[in-house]
Each structure stands twice: as structure tokens, then as C-alpha cells.
Amino acid sequence: MCDLARGGHTVPRIGGGRIGRVGHGGAWLHLTRDIGHIFRAALGPAARQPLGLAVSGGGDSVALLHLAVEAGCKVAVATVDHGLREEAAAEAAAVAARCEALGVPHRVLEWRWNGRGNLSDAARRARMTLLADWARGAGLAAVALGHTQDDVAETFLMRLARDAGVDGLAAMAARREVAGMVFLRPLMGVGRAELRGWLLSRGLDWVDDPTNEDAHFARVRARRAIAAMADAGVGADQIAALAGRMTDVREALDGSVAEAAARIARLDRGDVILEGAGLAQLPVEIRRRLMRDVVMWIGSAEYGPRGAELERFIAAALEGRAATLGGCRMTPGRGRLRITREMRAVAGLECATDQVWDGRWRVTGPEIDGDNSGLTIRALGIEGLAQIAGAEAATMPRLSLLASPAVWRGDMLVAAPLAGQGAGWSAACAAPFGPLSAAPLSH
Incomplete structure (x- = not known):
């Protein structure tokens, strides 16, 4: 396919991407560590389940792919093409060819920006949503991402520049759930240069995104700042370790918040x-x-x-x-x-009865004449409250009832579960996550 990077040499472009470069010192310094063992230990039980991999073709994600294959994981790969660079389609095709050679299923997930909002934030959200939907459809238990120790350090500096608090400065989570799918970051204990050294030791190539050299991006500026700090003896590993300690602080604070919530x-x-x-x-x-x-x-x-x-x-x-x-x-x-x-926050918010309303509420009830297709959920509101006989006797405060979920057929109120109206209908609120989950139910 191409010449391979070795030592201080370069990797010729593949599929239109920029070449990658790895020096002897950064790449080979830590090859005495068993990166495969670190990877498997970080995956834990997920290594024995069907696993999705997000692979862009860059060094980190290519290492993720080959580590998973060497570990014997049952994997499928997805590449998200945001359509923001001309080279993206060719790079996705190169990942597909790599996966075919390894006997690994591959999908390209496409997304196009609508021009609204912050591009970086929109692209990040879209990437996670696309990956979650793909993984669920493929029957995968989790999706692994290729974030490294360097990403942790860079994120720390970026958030520090924005005057972030404890939560912002804490290391990114090794495991989190997004859109109902578990995402894992099993390479956060490994440095970027270390991974590239591992790739070179196996004669494997990768592609570098040219935006990784564009100082218009905050992450690139953070990366350069970390490189500059190396002269003062401060490396990405030390910054990542500090982020890890901030995670410990956050967990201690969360424990205190949970105790307060319970009380x-x-x-x-x-x-x-x-x-x-x-x-x-x-x-x-x-x-x-x-x-x-x-x-x-x-x-x-x-x-x-x-x-x-x-x-x-x-x-x-x-x-x-x-x-x-x-x-x-x-x-x-x-x-x-x-x-x-x-x-006011839920006025006009409407969904079908089989969907979650306002991100928290699921309403269930009997079928009406064998068909609930004309029913929707929206806030009870003043109009709904006016249709309830004896609403003043409801045990919930009026302001709470106004914003509560109700079942409607057009302009006709069918049920208002929190107001005790509508036989057989009930509304269940999703429990809170985190420290607030320690709060008991009111009796």
C-alpha cells in the first residue's frame, strides 16, 4: 500500500491524508511496556463481548483496531465521515480496505453539518449519536474509542484555559453512556507516541489528519503547549495524572453531594x-x-x-x-x-405515547377502541387543567401539574396521570443519575 514509517522517517499519505512522523525517542522509549496487556486490562469484561470500534485511520484508532484484533476480540468497525475535508471519503475507504484484510466488518457513517450552531460541538454530538445507533443495530455491547493519555492532557489544558472547575479539569471518563450505548476509552493509559511506536514495531501505517497541525484549533494549541513544557520537565503523562487526581476530587465531592441529597x-x-x-x-x-x-x-x-x-x-x-x-x-x-x-419550557413539546416525553417521562395506559395512534403526550397546561373536574383536590401543586405529562387526542384531554385523571393511565419519571439518585422518594 505504501512505505512504512520507521524511526524518524515519514509515512507517505494514504487516501489523501497528511503524512505521519514519529521520532526515535517518543516512539520507541516505552516499547518495553506490554501495550496489549494494558489494552486488555482496560477493556475488562468488554473484551469478551461484541465490541464496536471507532476508527478514523489515524494512528490512535488504527492501533485500537490492531490491538483489538490481536486480543481476539469480536469486533466491528465504523468510520464517521463528517464531510468536512475532501480527503475524508478516501481515508474511510482506506480503513475499509484495512478491515477487509483483517476480516473485520466495516461501515461508513456519514453526517453533514446544517450550518447551525457550533460546528465542533455539532460534529462531536453527531459522531456519538451515529456510533450509538450503529452499535445498537449491529448488536454490539459497547463502542471503544481511541483517546490516549495525550488527549487527556490536552483536554485538561483546554478546559483550564476556559477557567473550568473541578468537573471540567477531571480526566475524561474511561466509561460513559451516550444515547443508550456504552462507550469505552481503553487507551487512556498509553501515550500517542507510544502507540505509534507499537504500530511501527509491527510495520503498520496510519494517516494523520492535516487539521492536527492547524493552530486555529484549541486542541492543536494545547498540544503545542505540552510539547513546549517538555523542556521544563512536564510531560503529557504528568498532566494526565493531575487530571486523574481531579477525578478523585470530583468523586469525593460527589460522595458528599449524595450524602446531602439523602439528608x-x-x-x-x-x-x-x-x-x-x-x-x-x-x-x-x-x-x-x-x-x-x-x-x-x-x-x-x-x-x-x-x-x-x-x-x-x-x-x-x-x-x-x-x-x-x-x-x-x-x-x-x-x-x-x-x-x-x-x-414555558415544555409548551409545544409533543410526542407519541410510545416515546419518552421531555427526556424523563414515559406514559402507559390502555388502548382506546384498540387504537392509540391518534394519541399524543404534551403538557397538561391551563387548557388541560380546565378539563379536569375537581382539579383543586389534586395532591400535586398547580405549578407542577401544569408542566406534567398528559395524554391528548387533539384538543381533548384523555388522561392526566399526575392529577389522578384517566383510569388505567400512569406516568413514570426516569430516576436521576449520579449523587441526586441518593435522594429518597417523598411519601
């Missing part, structure tokens, strides 16, 4: 009730993290609210004032704070 929080049919006095007595950071988790769960948010906005929300809570944040409404009363979904 002063209650879950009530999708709402959270907090004891005002208990909230005031919490250490500042624990209080902030608990409130952030509450808002993220009720608001079905992927990211927490901005720091200044969260601080204003917390100040209102401590002063016993009503406030809104992130699609959530906080109402004080009798020494407690009830945080519920804000009606």
Missing part, C-alpha cells in the same frame, strides 16, 4: 423538594453541585447552567424567593423549596 432532598413525582435550612448549612461547593444536579435532572439538560446564573438561583433559594433557571421553577413554602419543571 435534605426528596423526590416527588418528577419534582425535587429541598429543606431550606439544610440547604443553607451545606458547604458552598456541595450546595452548588446539589442544586446544579437538581436543575439538570428536572430540565433534562446535558450541561449544567452557567456559574453566575446558578449562583443567582442559589441566592434566591437561601433568601426564600421564587426563581427560574434552566427550564425549572423554584417555589418556597413552609421552610422548603419545591423545584419543578417550568411550564
